[in-house]
Amino acid sequence: MVVLGIVGSMRKNRCTNTLVNEVITALKERNPRATEKIIHTADMGIQPCRVICSSYCIQHPYCCSIDDEMADVLASMTEADALVIGTPLYFRAPPAQFQAFAERLISMFFFQESKGSGNSRSPLTGKPCGLIGVAEYSNPQRILEYLHDFCTVLGMHPVLLERFPYLGVAAQGEIEMDTTFQPLERAKDLAAAISASL
């Protein structure tokens, strides 16, 4: 089993990365033969969607005419058995590099599914995906809602928790001190839920 972690933070060793790795570590405890791969969107030179080339997306299912690392990222997502995606809130939205990543995928899927031949199937259909949202003074729930929508548009299967905040792991402020969202405990719950969905 391959688990792909996608970290949307610009700070590669801070809260978002910690929580993505907490979930993956707990998943590996349940599935000792699992291997992991981590993608930091901060390391990628992913460009925003140019939109004017949408005819390319329509004629080439789930492909993009921009020659950057996005095709490799989509290939890694397709190969993974499960994904763990986390992003923080920076200046009231996910970091721009993460938004470029999400925008490029959503545009490929949107143009194919709204105007394509209808014969192609999403390479990510049903892929279990655990979600993590991190903020400080804002409510991290809004990031989970953003990520849930992102996964839904891509045809993935966002894995829910049976406990608050339900859509995934949320953290507000210092993760060890967060008694409201209890991110470290919920990370274990999310790993269990992903494992059960495989």
Ligand SMILES: Cc1cc2nc3c(=O)[nH]c(=O)nc-3n(C[C@H](O)[C@H](O)[C@H](O)COP(=O)(O)O)c2cc1C
């Ligand atoms: C540049 C920057 C902008 C931020 N903007 C917000 C914000 O708009 N709302 C919020 O709740 N927290 C904001 N924060 C706090 C971060 O969400 C919080 O520090 C979080 O832990 C960042 O994730 P990271 O540790 O993975 O980088 C901001 C932090 C930084 C560094």
